[in-house]
Ligand SMILES: Nc1ncnc2c1ncn2[C@@H]1O[C@H](COP(=O)(O)OP(=O)(O)O)[C@@H](O)[C@H]1O
Ligand SMILES: Cc1ncsc1CCOP(=O)(O)O
């Protein structure tokens with residue numbers, strides 16, 4: 001599908017960089033996702049901060065290695081914080097990630113996400129229905145959940161990436177990563193991951209950690225999703241259900257070693 005696929009060794013190097021640098025990742029994320037996202041970032045070696053007040057979000061964004069903006073539990077006050085933080089990130093070249101949770105569900109979500117797009121997110125990460133909806137195609141989803149396959153959102157992702165000038169990632173059974181010119185397929189993960197709330201939000205937070213430390217957003221995004229998927233599939237292999245998948249995922253992210261990444265990552 002593309003010439004720029006990072007090798008498993010590149011993915012390991014990117015993860016190693018996150019662990020060494022421990023980047024500060026500023027999250028304006030939803031109430032549901034705060035705990036899992038913060039714990040995923042800590043398990044991956046990054047430093048999470050959840051900061052969303054209008055009075056401080058833009059100021060805090062200047063301190064961060066990356067900003068993650070997630071519209072999951074929106075309100076007008078939060079939307080103002082998101083726009084302020086994204087504007088500062090864009091102006092100061094702090095990489096920032098947009099997670100357009102449930103964007104197809106209501107006109108308000110479409111408006112807020114559409115207002116954020118001109119601030120040129122380094123990466124947009126969503127499920128297939130969200131990326132279809134944001135690109136103006138048919139996808140609507142079932143609330144925060146996708147009713148579409150990632151393979152059916154490839155064209156929408158390419159179109160959206162051309163519009164933002166950044167990277168767009170569609171997660172699902174296969175994760176798709178595109179910059180509008182090259183498109184990568186990241187395999188891995190497990191269907192059980194979709195039975196734990198805020199997994200996609202946590203994947204977006206991981207992307208934040210990787211874009212904070214890697215020079216190339218395509219490599220960073222594919223690497224983050226590959227590591228997250230690998231940890232998820234290793235966790236799922238031992239999990240009794242969604243509850244143990246959740247804590248096992250944190251343990252797998254923390255314990256993942258070079259050989260497991262070299263053996264387990266599949267990007268084409
Ligand atoms: N059917 C599946 N097979 C493998 N991995 C999956 C599957 N569904 C979701 N995942 C993984 O779960 C994580 C969350 O993705 P997704 O469910 O698409 O996000 P969201 O929670 O935003 O809808 C990603 O790492 C993705 O690769
Ligand atoms: C359930 C829910 N409701 C509003 S935000 C949210 C979390 C969504 O998380 P994810 O998109 O990662 O499934």
Ligand SMILES: [Mg+2]
Nearest residue numbers: 101127200201
């Ligand atoms: Mg989501």
